[in-house]
Amino acid sequence: MDELIINICRATFHDEPAKIKRCSVGLANYVFIVEIKESKYTVRLSTEKNAYNDTVRLLGKLTEIGIPVPRVLYCGSFEQYDYVVLSYIEGEELWAVYKQLTKEDKKILAKEIVHIQREVSLRLSEHVEDWTWLDFVHEILDRAKVLIEENGFFETEKVIRVESQIPILQMYFEKVEPTPYLDDVTTKNLLVKDGHISGIIDVDWIGVGDVLTFAALTYVALLNMGYDTDYVSFILDEMDADDIQRKAFLFYSLMYCVDFMGERGTKYKDKVVEVNLQIIDRLNDIYDRLWNEWRSL
Template sequence: MSIIPAPASPEAPAPTHAPAPQTLEESTTLAQAQSIIRTAMQAEPLALERQTLSQSGNAVFRVELAGGRTVVLRMSPLRGAFAWTAHNLNVLRTIGVPVQAVLASGGASSGGSYVVMSWLPGRDLMFELPLMQPTQAAALADAVAACQQRVAALAQGQGFGWAPIGRPAMAASWGEMFGRPVEEPLNEPQTPLNLLRARLRALRRELEPYFGSVQPVCFLDDLTTKNVIVEGGQLSGLIDLDFVCYGDPLLAVGNTLAQLAVEDSAAARVYGAALVERWQPRGDARRAMHFYSALWLTTAVAAADSMGDAARADALRPVVHAILDAAAA
């Protein structure tokens, strides 16, 4: 069974200062960042702090400018990586979604591209949630769901999957995003991971009619415990919106529940329950939400197995089985 590709990871504010560059590559990247800021902002950067959460291949800096102004610089090795970022953010801002503003963008001398954006105060939800009261967590989940439902009211897409807002996506159906249904039995070893995959494939087959009914609804697919910036227990804004996704918005809910499943706090449980309550999925929609959660976590189990991290794989497998049990209930 094919696994839905993971979208780019966030460029969220890191809670601590990154270490000073130690390698030639890091020093070169820092020099490029300084040059871009001087040219794009017509200002001298007073301080650049490398942000350490990004796993997207982008280099991200928090930049202090004169007068107490703070901006974010994102640099990609790909030309045109941020070609639609300003367009997406402008559309989202018009419908009341709190997002950054693009201050400058263009091609870098290295052959890649860059974008300079306003800074959102706060930290990723993953850092803030353990510090929040349950009432704050419930209110935050409601605010995030309200943003998603505003996005869902935008015009439906042409195709399914990732695209800039209003542009065609690549897949012809939502089910195509998860590969063709696979009939059992497969000739594979009965390992703990393969037993999970077998259960996941069975659920995938059962959900084929539901996937066929899904419309290309616009949603922000990577709003989980990352890309949601929180300050003082309240939503500061949403980040990493170079693309949106067209399909089932419950994918974002399911992926969020998957990340929350390994969090042991009252606030995490309340946040997840509040998201589900806001969307109110019923029947096959609820089963699909559990499928998305189980798929995300099964991918994490496979990654742990491949890295030889038996403790993490052993801890995650019962969580996936419990989610699949909930889908069958």
């Protein structure tokens, strides 16, 4: 695939890259970092037609309101691939630096990400039709159930137990409005440099609904890595989450835990999400911990 990247660089920069690095992330896309004349750029590829139309539109909107996202430099198609070339933002993803962060660092990052989310919610608008938050919740759980059945590494009963708790929060879910927010900014896609957020990457869509889900997804990711969850506690405090919101947050954490279970062993493009006995035991332990927390509320 390096030859393809070289050809795209020739067509866009009229030069060849000195270095090409395939990123380990990017399950839905092929992602590369290229270096041309001592400057770095991100190249993303997809076999899907018009794959980056929404990406280009959203990055433009986010740039306008001051959100630190990459700039779109070029986009087009080459052979059977659509591509987008983006400016490169310096920094490490949150998961890569988390263990080196102090509590004060985490508090600062939590304050910054909540500010970013509020800006997105207040200043962006996304048109949605035939939308309810309950439909979204059911969609996540239905997908988890299907993938768990197909892959066979976990018990679908765990999803069914979570589904059975929906009536407890039904009135809360019914009041959730289609508010825009960045729903995939978790331990990944959030770049950190010198103790501050330096950028947000891999923005292909904007979530609409309850912003608490990004905190819950981050929470499960941190538990899955065996890290402390102070950062998420600071996020909830910064959001002034009340008792019912914290209960919803815990439900979303269970929802994403079974979502993680469903992804294990699933193939995306040319990659299969890793699964082994250690991962299975860890996710089962996380589920049990979250379930016990939920039942104790």
